[in-house]
Every structure is written in C-alpha cells, then in structure tokens.
Amino acid sequence: MSSAITNDDSGGGRPLTVPGPVTDPFDAFPELAPLRTAAREGDWAAVLDFVAGLDSVDEVCLASHLVAGIPDVENCLQQAVAARPSAPLPRTLLAERQIRIGWDIRSGARAQHVSRDQFERFHDRLRKAEHLLIEVCAEHPAFAPAWTARLLTARGLELGQSEARRRYDRLSAHHPHAYRAQTLLLQQLCPKWSGSWDAAHGFARECASAAPDGSDSGALVALAHIEHWLELEGVEEAAYLRDLSVRNELRTAARSSVLHPSHRPGWDGIGAHSAFAMAFSLGGHHKDAAPHFAALGDRVSESPWQYLADWRGQFAHYRTSALETL
Template identity: 65%
Template sequence: MSRTTSGIPGAVPGTGPFFDPYDTLPELLPLRTAARAGDWAAVRAYFAALDSPEQVSFAVGLLAEEDGVETMLERAAAEHPADPLPRTLLADRYVRIGWAIRSDLRAEHVSQDQFARFHAWLRRAEQLLIEVCAQAPWYAPAWTVRLITARGLQLGQAEARRRYDRLSAHHPHHYPAQTQLLQQLCPKWGGSWDAAHGFAREATTAAPDGAHTGALVALAHLERWLDLDGPEAGAYLRGVPVRDDLRFAAQVSVLHPDHRPGWHWIGAHSAFAMAFSLGGHFSDARRHFEVLGDRASDFPWSYLSDPRAAFVKYRKSALATI
C-alpha cells in the first residue's frame, strides 16, 4: 500500500507536497498534452483507453479546467453529435467558466451580475447534458456534471437526488457523483447535517469493501468543521464519536486490503489525513500520510489558508507518533 515520490518526475523525496494532479499522477500527462494541442483524436483515444467510469469522470473534470479547451470541444461536439464524450466535456468546461465568474465565495458576497453570467453558462451546460442523458442514460460522467449544474442553478434537494438516483441505477457506487451530491446535501446548499452525514454513512456501508466511498465520511465531517467557528470547530473534530466514525470509514475503504487506488486515492487519503490531523488524532493520520508521501490533493486541503504549510506541519506531527 505504501507509495513514494518515485512516480513524480523530478521530485526529490521530502520536498512536497505536490498538489498538481499532473505531477502526482503522471499517467495523466498525455491528456493535457493532447488538450493543449487541440488534438481531439488524441483526447478521444485517451478516454477510450480508460477502464472505469470513475476514471472517465476524473479525467473529464481535469480536462475541463484547461483554459481555452472549449474551442476544440465545440468543434468536436459539432462533428460527433452521437458521441456523449465531447458534449459532456464541453458542458463541464462551461460549468468551470461559469463558476470562475461566480467565485467560491458564499452567496451573500457574489454580485447579481456575477450570478447572471454564472447561471447563463450553467444553462448552456445543462442543455448539452439534457441531450446526452436522454440519449445515453447510462453515461455516468454526464450525470455527475448535472449534479453540479443542479447545485449551481439552485434546482433543489429533490432534483439533485433524482439525478443521483438516475446515475446510481447504472453505477451505484460512483464516487465522483457521490462527492457532488454530498456538497448538495450540506446546509450551505439547502441541505442539513443529518442528510449529509446520513448519506455519507449509508453510501459507505453499501459500498464494496475497499471502495473510495468511505472518504465521504471524512469530507462530511470536514464540511461541518468548516461551518463552525473558533474553539467549537476544533472541539468537534477532537470528539471521540467523530474519531471513531473516521476510523471505521477508513478501515472499510482506503485502508482495507481490497482497496484499489484508481485515481481518487490521493483525494481520499487527503480527506482522512486532514480530518484526523485537525482533530489531533495524529496516530490515526499517520497511515494516510505514509501512503500519500509527497502527494496531496487540492481538495480538501484548499479549505485551509496555507495548504502546503498545513500538510507539512500535520505530516511531521503524524510521522512522529509511534
């Protein structure tokens, strides 16, 4: 299970963390190269070689972050109208453009003009995704992005659940979609803590041993921690019930002998490492830092003001435990 920085080109052990997925997962580099070259044939060939819907959703989200890639994707979507991939990629790219306009600030800090432009981009994405999901209702990446548009367009809890249920009928443990629904179920998007924690625990219990799904438990606790203020936040994660909840979720997911890393392992271990560390449970965090080595994921570490410094600090404390 242990990993080192040996797979990170040019990395010197102990100099991390490295947050860029193209550094931590170098097998993704051909995708970026093809996207930046505007080479749709190479992009399509890359996706065709992926062996799971989770990998496809991961790669869709990554490519959608590339500035200017919409030019290639608009052309590909027009030239290949029966293929769900280019329209899904284009929709996700439109979502990223819109969300950059909106920003990640709470709603009260976003202007009406920002909201108007944000929603316009999301409606363009939604129209593409409606067509894809009608033609290919089994296509997990499109439903995953539709969970994001549902949240951004404020379509409500029931609609988000409906979309997730449509996806889960074909892919019952699709981790990328589960992380999106978890966001919707948090109070900041109209949900409740009971709903968020309940979904995380139910999904973890239902998932096969070794699935990434257990990380939802850690993410739910981190969301709740983020919503608290001052000493109350630290006390929450230090609590024994939270610690035990995290321990169980870790044991049945990323620490289980049947765990198969895929491309979400860095984010899943990061969620546990961060949650355990913020609660002062460094002996529990140690296992996750040992697996991560110098790798880290932007989310959820980006919730901290200085992700790199926090990772280094908490890793040092965790590795000092016996």
C-alpha cells in the first residue's frame, strides 16, 4: 500500500500518513492471506489445500499468478516439484515464478531500451518455464493455469500471433471465458507486439459479446481502448476517449459485465472496474466512471492505471471528480 505525507494540523508539524489506494490483492482481499503465508513459509501442503478450495478457474489462475510474485518462493516450489513430479500445479507455479523473474529482468521498457544481456537472461528464464509448461499441458490438456502462463512465454519468446492464438484456443476449448488469459492475449494482439488494432478490438468485442451476463470479460473492451489511446499523440490522443462512439461502447460493455445485476464481485473484478474507471475518466465521462469508483472504494488494480505518470495521484483526482457526480 502506498501513502501520501501531509502536515498534521493538530500541532508539532508531525507528518500524518494518509492511506493511498490498496493495490496488493493480498491486502484488498483478506481471504487470500493464508495463501501468502503458506507460500512464504514453504508450506506446500497448505498452498495445495488453499488452491483446491477455490471454486473457479479464474480464481485458480489468479492465485497462481499471485504466488509467482512472492519473493524467493521458487525455493518452496522446487521442493514441491521434486516431491510431486507428476502433479500439474507445482510445475505450473514454478514456471510462473520463472516467468515473473524473467520479466523483471527484462523490465517493462520497449525492446529498443532492453540490453542484450537482459534479453538473454530473460529468454533463459522463459525457456525453463516453457519446458515445464509443455509437459503439464501434454499431460493435463485442460489445466487452465498452464495454458495461461504459456501465453506469457509465447509473447516473451516472440513466437508470433498464430502460436499465441493457438494456445488461447486450446485453453478456451475447455474454459471459454478465462479472464486472465483473455487479458494476456489482448496484449499480444496489440500493435506493440506485432498485432493490429483491428485484431485487438475485435478480440475484445468477441470476448464481451460471448461471455455470460455479469462476467468480467466486458472489461476487455475498456482495456483495448486504453491501449489504443496510449499509442496516439496530440489532437488524436485528446479526442479518442472523448468520442461518443467509444463512450457508448464502454457503457454497453460495462452494463453487460461488472454493472450487470448478476455480476459477482471477486478478485478479477477489481481489475475490470479499474479498467472502466480509467477509460471513462480519461474521456471526461465522470458520471459513467462513478459506479466503478464506488465499487472499487480504496482498492485498485495497478494495471492499467500504472500507464499514467503519478497514477496514484491521478486515481485519487479522478475518483473525487467521479464520486461528486453521485
């Protein structure tokens, strides 16, 4: 959790810590705390019990992603793989951890700003992960976390649009609305990864229209528009998200997904509401952003907000503007 420092008016000039938005899912959802504790302590049995108790593919995929972000967890995961070499989850979690380490080495910079040494170490980590994931997918073809992770290795190893789509299609044949996998393929389909805006927007609309009412998948529409806006400059940039056709498409996607009466708030919902809140805010549609900020409260997903300079400050500013319309 981040914080801002202000002066304490009660006297003495002591700093007063004002909580900023909660970005860590482990803090936003206290029910995730046992997973973090078990992973940090190397208690693989407890990790397995936690994941076994989850009731959706989306929750399992997000839990896998969160475990991968815990520092030094690879030591526990290597032991788990050695103890249960045929089980899919330990190998997938270890692969996700290798992917996370690799992407940290590469950084989020554009390719021209990444050194040759960074690329070599990055690709080495991804190849290790890919080896583990190939085995898991061959043995357990319906195991969603492994196919989801392979979308990241496909992108990082530059295997191309067709291979990334093939992997997604293998996953979606068993789990057609896996939200994290959809967000990863959307990135692949953007021009910055050799895709096109037609492909990116087309996929987002496909996900939104095919998903059941109340699904988080409608947020793909907002994410695609944010990615498109980021690539524009000058007058085009200023006008893009203000365009009424974009606003109307966002409204339709929001009404059928996170604002639908059947939507069930969950872990991925924070990312979905965050995408809509940001897209509407940047377009100046503060009233449309308001229900998303209301649903978020003090929680927010760093993605896609981290694209903005001083994004925490901008989040707070836009949230105030939106909630004033209620």
